[in-house]
Amino acid sequence: MEQRVLDDGMKMLGRASDALAPAVEKARAASASAHWPTVVSDSFVDEGGFYAERSAVPSLARVVDAIWIARRPINGGEPRAILPDAHADLILRLERPGDPIRLDLNGPPTTPFVNGVTGPRFLVGVRFRPGHAFSCFGVAMSELQNQRIPLSDLWPQEAAELLNCVGASTSLQMMATLLESFLVQRLRRSLSSEPSRELAQAMVALSGRGNSVRVRSIAGALGMSERHLRRKFEVVVGTSPKTFARIQRFRKALTMVERASSTPEWASLASLCGYFDQAHLIHDFKRMTSLTPQQWRNARRP
Numbered sequence: 001m002e003q004r005v006l007d008d009g010m011k012m013l014g015r016a017s018d019a020l021a022p023a024v025e026k027a028r029a030a031s032a033s034a035h036w037p038t039v040v041s042d043s044f045v046d047e048g049g050f051y052a053e054r055s056a057v058p059s060l061a062r063v064v065d066a067i068w069i070a071r072r073p074i075n076g077g078e079p080r081a082i083l084p085d086a087h088a089d090l091i092l093r094l095e096r097p098g099d100p101i102r103l104d105l106n107g108p109p110t111t112p113f114v115n116g117v118t119g120p121r122f123l124v125g126v127r128f129r130p131g132h133a134f135s136c137f138g139v140a141m142s143e144l145q146n147q148r149i150p151l152s153d154l155w156p157q158e159a160a161e162l163l164n165c166v167g168a169s170t171s172l173q174m175m176a177t178l179l180e181s182f183l184v185q186r187l188r189r190s191l192s193s194e195p196s197r198e199l200a201q202a203m204v205a206l207s208g209r210g211n212s213v214r215v216r217s218i219a220g221a222l223g224m225s226e227r228h229l230r231r232k233f234e235v236v237v238g239t240s241p242k243t244f245a246r247i248q249r250f251r252k253a254l255t256m257v258e259r260a261s262s263t264p265e266w267a268s269l270a271s272l273c274g275y276f277d278q279a280h281l282i283h284d285f286k287r288m289t290s291l292t293p294q295q296w297r298n299a300r301r302p
Contacts, residue, residue, distance in 0.1 A: 049073035056126075059184055063132040067180060069172040070123040080115045083254070084247045084288050086239060088133035088141060090151070092179060093120035098170040100163050103151040105137060107144025108238040110247065112289055124175045126183065130244070131195040131203060134236045136186050141238030195236050198222045202229060203237070206245040208274070215241045249274050250288045253281060257293050258300065266293065
């Protein structure tokens with residue numbers, strides 16, 4: 001079913017015909033919506049807002065972490081903290097379904113920032129796995145670190161055609177499928193959708209125990225200099241190897257803090273996540289969230 005949905009989307013992108021849009025949308029909306037389990041995410045789902053995500057189709061699963069749609073509450077809701085995660089996102093922003101405003105490529109965030117309550121109310125996004133957006137867009141991810149650029153800056157004609165195509169739909173789910181189809185087409189023309197084997201191995205190693213594995217040791221094991229590994233990381237992933245390791249270590253700690261049913265024993269948590277000690281955990285956590293782990297936990301409790 002998903003492959004048939006995707007094929008329909010690719011045909012629609014290829015023809016870009018407004019006359020065909022309603023028929024294609026009607027045929028696909030029901031099947032596409034069945035794959036969207038709603039994810040409740042803090043105050044973002046209150047007062048008319050929602051967030052939902054699903055996995056990408058198999059041909060994109062190794063490249064894309066999730067396809068997501070969202071609607072802000074009508075009153076804007078509460079500001080949301082966007083935390084570092086080394087992912088890049090392709091985001092379609094709309095005033096309302098059928099009225100796209102812009103299509104942006106968001107680079108990997110390495111510092112926290114607050115997403116305000118103003119701006120387009122409807123969002124459709126594709127979240128790439130670390131190191132995979134480069135193969136699709138062909139721009140050094142280091143140039144997009146903590147940045148947002150219009151896709152039209154990279155591909156003026158394709159971005160315009162895609163905006164016209166999604167503008168023919170009034171379904172967020174349908175628009176998400178069209179973005180997905182667009183990426184499948186792009187990757188079919190790409191020489192490779194995967195980071196090099198060496199870079200993939202380095203990311204796995206750096207996602208483990210953080211500072212317990214030195215970047216120099218990883219580079220040496222892969223037969224390259226530390227400088228060469230850093231350059232490859234910055235171009236493909238968008239961060240240095242050390243920053244990537246720091247983000248992965250923080251995300252592990254964040255998950256443990258949010259899943260804990262009672263106040264964690266911070267020294268033990270620090271050790272499990274690869275921090276030198278509790279002070280190191282607190283310093284790094286505050287760097288990533290502007291709060292200490294305990295303050296973050298208190299703020300998230302109902």
